[in-house]
Every structure is written in structure tokens, then in C-alpha cells.
Amino acid sequence: MKSFAYKRATSVDEAVLAVAGHPETVYLAGGTNLIDLMKLGVSRPQALVDISRLPLDHLTHQDGHTVIGAMATNAAVAGDPVIRANFPVLSESILAGASGQLRNSASTAGNLLQKTRCAYFQDVNKPCNKRAPGSGCPARAGAHRDLGILGVSTSCIATQPSDMAVALSVLDATVSLRSATGERTVKLQDFYVAPGTTPHRETVLEHGELITQVALPALPEGAVSRYHKVRDRWSYAFAVISVAAVVVMDAHGRIKQARIAWGGVAPRPWRAFLAEAELRGHKPSPELFERALRAELRHATPLPQNEFKVNLVKDVTVGLLTDLAHPAEDRKVTR
Numbered sequence: 001m002k003s004f005a006y007k008r009a010t011s012v013d014e015a016v017l018a019v020a021g022h023p024e025t026v027y028l029a030g031g032t033n034l035i036d037l038m039k040l041g042v043s044r045p046q047a048l049v050d051i052s053r054l055p056l057d058h059l060t061h062q063d064g065h066t067v068i069g070a071m072a073t074n075a076a077v078a079g080d081p082v083i084r085a086n087f088p089v090l091s092e093s094i095l096a097g098a099s100g101q102l103r104n105s106a107s108t109a110g111n112l113l114q115k116t117r118c119a120y121f122q123d124v125n126k127p128c129n130k131r132a133p134g135s136g137c138p139a140r141a142g143a144h145r146d147l148g149i150l151g152v153s154t155s156c157i158a159t160q161p162s163d164m165a166v167a168l169s170v171l172d173a174t175v176s177l178r179s180a181t182g183e184r185t186v187k188l189q190d191f192y193v194a195p196g197t198t199p200h201r202e203t204v205l206e207h208g209e210l211i212t213q214v215a216l217p218a219l220p221e222g223a224v225s226r227y228h229k230v231r232d233r234w235s236y237a238f239a240v241i242s243v244a245a246v247v248v249m250d251a252h253g254r255i256k257q258a259r260i261a262w263g264g265v266a267p268r269p270w271r272a273f274l275a276e277a278e279l280r281g282h283k284p285s286p287e288l289f290e291r292a293l294r295a296e297l298r299h300a301t302p303l304p305q306n307e308f309k310v311n312l313v314k315d316v317t318v319g320l321l322t323d324l325a326h327p328a329e330d331r332k333v334t335r
């Protein structure tokens, strides 16, 4: 492991100033991903600025809105009683990720910024456009079973591994950023950028910008939400595919609003806007769900080893929507 300098920041301003203007200096939060990458030689910063003791671990609730500090741990967010009641999709997504020990240390901001688990990215002896721009993408002709089918490019087909980000996408979350020159807020949906020819650039973050908090607007009255993750083993595994959904029904049994996001299929949480539009205003049925999801998946560009994800993500989403679109009383009758 390359030696590095270490500094613990005592304020947000101090942290931002210590990183801005120093391209080889990065923030250290929970360290659950960064330290692994440093051990592998994938990340080789000259200096770390430790932000883990900054007062950014707040969790506040007002009128259905919630604000989550960047340093709130994954365990604290998943276990918060208001989040469990108002945003079960978020709590479920976090509990579906990592292990209890990691969730106790991992931060909200770090979860959003974790790196792809593409095997070539993590092996410094292999080319990889994301780690070493211009070196190539061996995954396309190599092992790509776990990689993306939507929104990928010829330069990179990696997926974003965060479960939490998928849930935050259907919750229409916003992310607050602080830099040396000011603050700005971006929608989570706009936070991640398409890989194009520059897959090493994954988000809109400029060097030195610090995530300070994530905000969740109140869900509409009657909204129900859930997260379903398919993985190769029951715990401590990344998503083969995952589905987050929010559904609101009207008084006539029609879908007033459906929000769907997929994980494990794209370089960002994939919000299925085309499917959502197809569902709006209609009575739920298996045929409707199939038609809407096929409209979204028409744009998938799978490779031989991950072609199975197209039907898998469709079928899991049909199951989740079927459950969410029927009130609990109906489900009791039919089961």
C-alpha cells in the first residue's frame, strides 16, 4: 500500500479547503470501500482528509420530509423508526447490502460514492477504462455476467453497486454539495453521469466538493414502497438485479403514480420513466405490467452472459408491482 498523509478535519470548511486544489487528496468517511481500494492499489491518494467526526450525522424529520446527514451511518438510517415507517424501501435497501459490521461504519455519502465491483477495475494488472482511461474494457469480451444492460457505453459496462442509491432514486431524493466556493443541490437522478467515453467520471461532483446531506421529500398520501434484491447468496452480496418501487393508487383502483428504479443493470440507479408513464392512470394487471416494462427494456443492450437480466428484472418488477398495487386487505383475501 502506498504511504499517504492523514489529517482529521474539525469543520466542514476546513475539510473542503484541505481537499480543494489538491488533486491527490481525497475525503475519508467510513472507509469501507476506499481503504480496500487503496490496499489493492486501485486508489493511490497522497493524502486523506478524515471527515468521520464532522457533525454531519444528523437525521431529522418534519412534515413527512427527512434529511439525512452525509455521515449518518447506514445502520442508523436503516434502523431509524421514522424512515422504517415512512420510507420502508430505503430501510430495506440498506439492510439488503453489506454486513452488519460494515453498515455500522459505512456512511450515507460513502454508500452513494462506492465504486463498481467489476473484477477488471479491481485488478491493477488488467486494462480498464474506468481505472486507467484509454486502456480498454476487457469486460465486453470477458466476464460480464454481473455488468450492465442499460445506459452502458462501448467504453464501460460497469454497474453502480449501491442499493441505497436505487431506493433514493424512487424517493426523488436530492443531494446537497459543499465546495470552497459555495453550495448546490442536485437531484439524485442527475447526480450520476453516463459513462460515454469517460467512464472514470461517475458523478457531477467536482474535486473537493463534499456531500453534506441527502433530503427526501414527503411521499404522496397512501404511497407504499418496497425494495427487492436478487443476489447470488442471501447476505453480503451485491445485486444481480434489484428493484425499488413506490406505488400510489387512486380511489377507483387505478395507478395514480408508480415509480420504479433498478439496480445491478446500469452505471447509475436506472429510473424506469418509460414504464412509469405507461402505468399511470391504468388498472393494474399482469398484462399492463408486462407491456410497460417491455417498453422500458426495449433499450437494453445486453451481452451474452448477462442477457438473462432482461427477463429477470422484468419478472421481479412485475411481482413487486403486483404486491404494491393491491391493498393489504385484498392480498389477505387472495393468499
Ligand code: SF4
Pocket: 116, 118, 119, 120, 121, 127, 128, 129, 130, 131, 136, 137, 138, 139, 140, 147, 155, 156, 157, 158, 199
Ligand atoms: Fe473497466 Fe468498466 Fe470495462 Fe469494467 S466494464 S473493465 S470498470 S471499463
